Structure formats: C-alpha cells, structure tokens
Amino acid sequence: MALVMPNAVLSIANLRVSFPRMEAVRGVSLALNRGEVHCVVGESGCGKSISALSVMNLLPRGAVRSADHIRFHEHDLLGMSERQMARLRGDKIAMIFQEPMTSLNPAYTVGSQMAEVFERHRRTTRRQALDRAAELLARVGITAPGMRLAQYPHQLSGGLRQRMMIAMALMCDPELLIADEPTTALDVTVQAQILRLLHKLQQEMGLALLLITHDFGIVARMAQRVSVMYAGEVVESGPVEQIFKAPTHPYTRGLLDCIPVPGVTKAGEPLGSIPGVVPRIAPGFLGCGFRDRCTLATAECAETMRLRDAGADHFYRCRLPPNWKQGTAP
Amino acid sequence: MLSFILRRLWLAALVCLTVLVVSFTLTHLSGDLAASIAGPNATAADIAIITKNYGLDRPLVVQFLDWASHAAEGDLGRSYLFHAPVSGLIRDRLPVTLTLGLTGLTIALLIALPLGILAAVREGSAIDRGIMLVALLGQAMPGFWLGLVLIVVFGLDLQWLPISGIDTWQGYIMPGFVLAFSAIPALMRLTRSGMIEALCADYIRTARAKGLSRSMIILKHALRNAAMPVVSITAVQLGFMLGGSVVTESVFALPGLGYLAWESITKNDFPVVQAVVLFLAIIYIVVTLLADMLNALLDPRLRA
Numbered sequence: 001m002a003l004v005m006p007n008a009v010l011s012i013a014n015l016r017v018s019f020p021r022m023e024a025v026r027g028v029s030l031a032l033n034r035g036e037v038h039c040v041v042g043e044s045g046c047g048k049s050i051s052a053l054s055v056m057n058l059l060p061r062g063a064v065r066s067a068d069h070i071r072f073h074e075h076d077l078l079g080m081s082e083r084q085m086a087r088l089r090g091d092k093i094a095m096i097f098q099e100p101m102t103s104l105n106p107a108y109t110v111g112s113q114m115a116e117v118f119e120r121h122r123r124t125t126r127r128q129a130l131d132r133a134a135e136l137l138a139r140v141g142i143t144a145p146g147m148r149l150a151q152y153p154h155q156l157s158g159g160l161r162q163r164m165m166i167a168m169a170l171m172c173d174p175e176l177l178i179a180d181e182p183t184t185a186l187d188v189t190v191q192a193q194i195l196r197l198l199h200k201l202q203q204e205m206g207l208a209l210l211l212i213t214h215d216f217g218i219v220a221r222m223a224q225r226v227s228v229m230y231a232g233e234v235v236e237s238g239p240v241e242q243i244f245k246a247p248t249h250p251y252t253r254g255l256l257d258c259i260p261v262p263g264v265t266k267a268g269e270p271l272g273s274i275p276g277v278v279p280r281i282a283p284g285f286l287g288c289g290f291r292d293r294c295t296l297a298t299a300e301c302a303e304t305m306r307l308r309d310a311g312a313d314h315f316y317r318c319r320l321p322p323n324w325k326q327g328t329a330p
Numbered sequence: 331m332l333s334f335i336l337r338r339l340w341l342a343a344l345v346c347l348t349v350l351v352v353s354f355t356l357t358h359l360s361g362d363l364a365a366s367i368a369g370p371n372a373t374a375a376d377i378a379i380i381t382k383n384y385g386l387d388r389p390l391v392v393q394f395l396d397w398a399s400h401a402a403e404g405d406l407g408r409s410y411l412f413h414a415p416v417s418g419l420i421r422d423r424l425p426v427t428l429t430l431g432l433t434g435l436t437i438a439l440l441i442a443l444p445l446g447i448l449a450a451v452r453e454g455s456a457i458d459r460g461i462m463l464v465a466l467l468g469q470a471m472p473g474f475w476l477g478l479v480l481i482v483v484f485g486l487d488l489q490w491l492p493i494s495g496i497d498t499w500q501g502y503i504m505p506g507f508v509l510a511f512s513a514i515p516a517l518m519r520l521t522r523s524g525m526i527e528a529l530c531a532d533y534i535r536t537a538r539a540k541g542l543s544r545s546m547i548i549l550k551h552a553l554r555n556a557a558m559p560v561v562s563i564t565a566v567q568l569g570f571m572l573g574g575s576v577v578t579e580s581v582f583a584l585p586g587l588g589y590l591a592w593e594s595i596t597k598n599d600f601p602v603v604q605a606v607v608l609f610l611a612i613i614y615i616v617v618t619l620l621a622d623m624l625n626a627l628l629d630p631r632l633r634a
Binding site: 094095165 | 532533535541542554630
C-alpha cells in the first residue's frame with residue numbers, strides 16, 4: 001500500500017479503534033496527497049466514520065484509538081494534546097458532517113457560527129470575520145449572503161445548510177477537508193448540486209479531500225483513490241479506474257454487482273445482492289471479516305489475512321490470487 | 331417579537347380573570363362570611379345586619395363586579411380583621427416577600443447552575459455522584475426543619491445572624507437560604523440533564539471540529555440550549571417562592587405576603603384573601619411571561 005508518501009497531507013498507518021465490547025476499526029492505513037480526493041466507501045457500521053473522526057480526535061466517549069502513526073504533513077496527530085489538536089481543527093483540518101439539520105447550533109445565527117471559527121484561529125474582529133463569512137457564502141453559491149448571515153439554521157433548507165457547513169469549513173482555508181457522508185441526508189437533486197460544488201471547490205483550492213460515502217456513484221464522480229472498508233478493515237484500495245475495472249476482493253465485487261449498469265444489466269434479471277449482515281467484531285477476532293457472507297470462504301480465511309499487491313498501486317486483503325474469476329476460485 | 335408579547339399579555343389577562351373568579355367563588359362558597367365576621371357570640375339579628383351592611387345578600391355576580399370595579403380603581407376594600415385598607419396591608423408586605431423571593435432565587439441559581447454544569451461535564455464521575463447526592467438530600471429536607479436548624483446553629487449558638495425579623499438585611503440571609511434550598515435540587519437536576527443532552531448533540535461535535543475552546547463549547551454552545559427548561563422551571567420556582575413562602579415566613583417571623591395570606595384565610599378575612607390571590611396571580615403571570623420572553627431570546631425558533 002502507498003504507505004511511503006513523503007509529501008502526503010494525511011497519512012494513517014494501522015489505525016485501530018475499539019469500544020469496550022467491539023472493535024470498530026482494525027488496522028486501517030491510508031494516505032492522501034495535496035489536491036487528491038480519496039473516498040472511503042462501505043456499509044453502515046463498517047468503521048468509515050469512526051476512522052474519519054479518529055483523525056480529528058473527535059471520537060465518542062469510550063473509544064480507544066491507537067495507530068502506528070496519524071500524520072498531518074510532518075505533524076504527528078497521535079501525540080498531540082487536546083489543546084494542540086484544537087488549534088488545527090477548523091483551521092488546517094476541517095470537517096463536514098452528514099446531518100446538516102442537527103450539525104448547526106439552533107440558537108445562533110449563520111453569521112455568528114461562521115465567524116467564530118475565523119475569530120478563533122485568525123484572531124480577527126467580528127466585522128472582519130463576518131466579511132469573510134459573506135465572501136464564502138457567495139463562493140458556495142448562496143445568494144444574498146448578507147441576509148443569510150443574520151438568519152438562523154431553522155430558516156434554511158437542508159441544501160442551504162449543507163452549503164453553509166461547507167462554507168464554514170472553508171473559512172480558514174484548510175488543507176485537508178474531511179467530509180463524512182455530506183450528501184446522504186439530502187434530496188437527490190440537491191445531492192448532485194452539493195457534489196458539484198465540493199468538486200469545484202476542491203479543484204480551485206487544491207484541497208486534499210477525504211470523502212466518506214456508501215455510494216459508488218459518488219466514488220466514480222469524485223475520487224482519484226478509493227478504499228473499500230468492511231468490518232473495520234480496508235479490504236481493497238487503489239486508483240478508482242482500477243477498482244471499477246478489476247475489483248478483486250469478493251466484497252468489492254459483490255458491492256459493484258449491486259449497481260445497475262446501463263447497457264449491461266438486463267431488464268427482468270435480478271441485481272446482485274450480498275446475503276447476510278455486517279458482523280459485530282468482538283475483540284480478538286482473527287481473519288477476514290467477510291468470510292461468513294462469502295461464497296468462496298475456506299478454513300484459510302479464519303487466519304490473519306495479509307494485504308496483497310494486485311499491481312498498479314492496487315491492494316486487497318484476501319487469500320484469492322489477483323486474477324481469480326468469479327465461479328472458478330481455486 | 332412584539333406580536334409574541336401581545337399574545338402572551340392577552341393570555342395573561344385571561345388567566346388573571348379566571349383565577350380571580352375562581353377564588354371569589356370559592357371563598358363565598360366556603361362558609362357564611364357574615365357569620366365569621368360577626369364572631370362566635372353573635373345573634374342571628376347581628377348576622378342579618380352584617381349581611382345587609384356588607385352587601386352579602388346580593389347575587390355573587392353583582393358582588394364580584396362590584397369588587398372588581400373598585401379594584402380596578404385601586405380600592406381593594408377594608409380588612410375585616412385589621413380594620414385597615416387592604417391596599418395598605420399589601421403595600422407593607424409585598425416588598426418583604428419580593429426581597430425574600432429574589433434573595434432565595436439568586437442563592438439558588440448561584441449554587442444550582444455551576445454545580446449542575448459541573449456534574450454534566452463530569453458525568454458519571456465521583457464529583458457527579460456527590461453533587462446528585464446533595465440534590466437528593468436537599469429534596470428530602472423539609473424547609474421548616476432546615477430553618478429551625480439554621481436558627482439554632484447560626485442564630486443561637488454562633489450568633490452570626492438574627493433569628494427573626496428584618497430589622498437589618500442580614501435578616502434575609504437565613505430565610506433566603508431555606509427558600510433557595512427547596513429550589514436547588516430541581517434546578518440542579520434540570521441543568522445537569524439539559525447539559526448532558528446538549529453536550530451529546532451534533533452541533534457540539536461541529537463546535538469541536540471548529541477547534542473552539544472547551545469553555546466556549548460548554549458555556550456558549552451547550553449552555554444556551556440547555557438553559558430553556560431551566561428558565562421555565564426557574565419561573566415556576568420563583569412563583570412558588572413568592573407565593574408559597576408561608577412556612578419560611580412564619581419560621582423566621584417575616585411580615586410577608588405569604589404570612590398575610592395564611593392569617594387571612596384562617597380568619598376568613600375575605601377582602602385580604604382576594605387581594606393576596608390577585609397579587610400572587612399577577613406575580614406568577616409576570617414571572618412566567620418573563621421566562622417565556624427570555625426563552626424566546628434564547629431560542630430563535632420560539633420567536634415566530
């Protein structure tokens with residue numbers, strides 16, 4: 001895996017997050033360059049959001065985080081105090097969340113919530129911070145920014161709120177933006193607008209974007225690299241074209257089979273589906289988390305599974321060889 | 331905001347009227363007023379004369395309208411018991427009750443809010459459990475008992491504070507504490523649970539993701555959202571302190587409204603009862619109106 005990336009904006013190595021009776025993240029590694037979009041894709045509960053929150057050290061109570069390293073440029077985030085972390089959050093590393101309805105404080109105006117992050121990190125006056133906020137609201141395509149600044153979150157639609165969240169995240173010109181399912185709670189048409197906006201801003205500002213999603217459609221539109229997560233592990237990762245062209249892990253194949261493709265999927269023929277549910281991983285679990293749902297599983301799958309190289313910067317975590325064909329597994 | 335206030339004022343007037351009608355009717359139904367004015371040794375003729383003189387033979391509606399029209403002009407009638415104008419009695423007693431209630435409220439808020447916030451921030455810790463234990467003890471301790479204990483310890487043994495009366499401002503300290511103690515457990519629990527809920531909210535995670543300081547997150551983002559139920563219950567508690575301070579006022583011999591109400595009810599001193607009810611209703615209404623307005627200031631969603 002591309003662990004040795006000297007110019008990486010973000011590099012995570014062997015991240016583990018556990019809760020009292022559950023292992024949520026089991027050895028996740030990924031790296032992200034300047035100007036790159038890296039999608040982490042997987043079902044609900046696979047540990048993708050927890051991985052994202054680990055970077056910010058915003059994990060819920062009871063979570064224990066460990067890793068070989070979590071690096072932002074050359075800074076080691078693991079060793080940072082809460083005070084040092086707070087200085088980075090909202091400034092160099094920003095984050096947007098899934099629920100624009102509840103992620104904004106109902107008691108304060110849009111302007112106040114946007115301005116405070118700028119005041120905090122840039123030590124400016126309220127006036128300067130509000131000017132900056134108006135500038136960014138305009139930049140995310142909100143008309144009449146001056147009026148919006150005086151409004152409260154409940155006076156805005158879901159799409160507007162998410163635009164505002166994005167604008168707020170960009171107040172201090174971050175280098176890394178972590179977006180945790182930013183469009184999941186929105187209408188389909190609004191989703192498309194928000195994705196276009198994120199894409200445009202990412203290009204213009206040269207942002208490194210870590211985008212968490214469960215939607216391969218979003219992966220295809222946005223990402224250069226993708227990491228597929230399952231049961232707390234990255235089961236496959238690589239450049240987007242490579243993953244779509246030659247998915248190697250049975251889980252990735254199963255996921256891609258669930259998506260109808262125009263011209264390929266025939267009417268009347270059922271779409272693929274993966275039987276079973278995501279397992280709960282207890283401490284001490286070994287081997288492939290997918291084996292209970294996998295038609296190709298053998299005894300070997302219960303042993304520790306190492307990462308295999310499929311070439312072209314493409315890695316996967318399965319006992320099968322890279323060129324196995326569906327139905328002809330050894 | 332203006333239409334919000336006007337709507338509330340209109341409701342307040344209706345509440346006030348209802349309270350007065352009910353209390354008027356109840357006092358007249360609770361016994362023969364003329365007989366109790368005349369006293370135990372009165373003859374039937376005496377009672378008949380009193381009934382006639384006080385106009386008690388007229389229909390209730392007429393009596394009420396008569397009373398209400400005088401009250402509207404500031405004339406609340408004369409006390410049967412004190413043989414003095416009721417408005418004068420109220421004027422003497424009201425400041426005592428207001429001072430006592432506000433003293434109690436201030437003490438209660440100064441203790442309950444910081445402890446409630448601290449318990450929420452340290453939820454599940456020894457500090458939290460200790461604070462909740464104090465709340466439990468406070469709830470279990472009756473006011474008159476606490477009052478007597480305070481009198482024995484600080485009034486008689488240590489002689490730091492006067493044991494009764496309000497000749498100096500120190501006279502308000504002990505009764506203020508006793509009143510505060512009755513309100514502290516509820517205020518503290520509500521502050522704690524509101525803060526715990528607010529601190530779990532998504533917008534707190536957003537605030538942390540923005541790199542805000544811990545004090546900003548707790549005191550600006552969480553407290554404002556946790557404050558609303560606390561404001562509402564504070565209004566109720568203040569109303570309770572102002573209107574229901576009978577026990578405290580009698581333990582510390584304070585000439586307040588609560589004590590006056592108790593005296594006049596037992597003696598069937600109807601004009602005083604009616605006037606006290608009127609004032610207590612107005613106090614309750616003003617306090618809850620202020621609380622609603624404060625909540626509307628805190629939460630923009632209520633202003634619509």
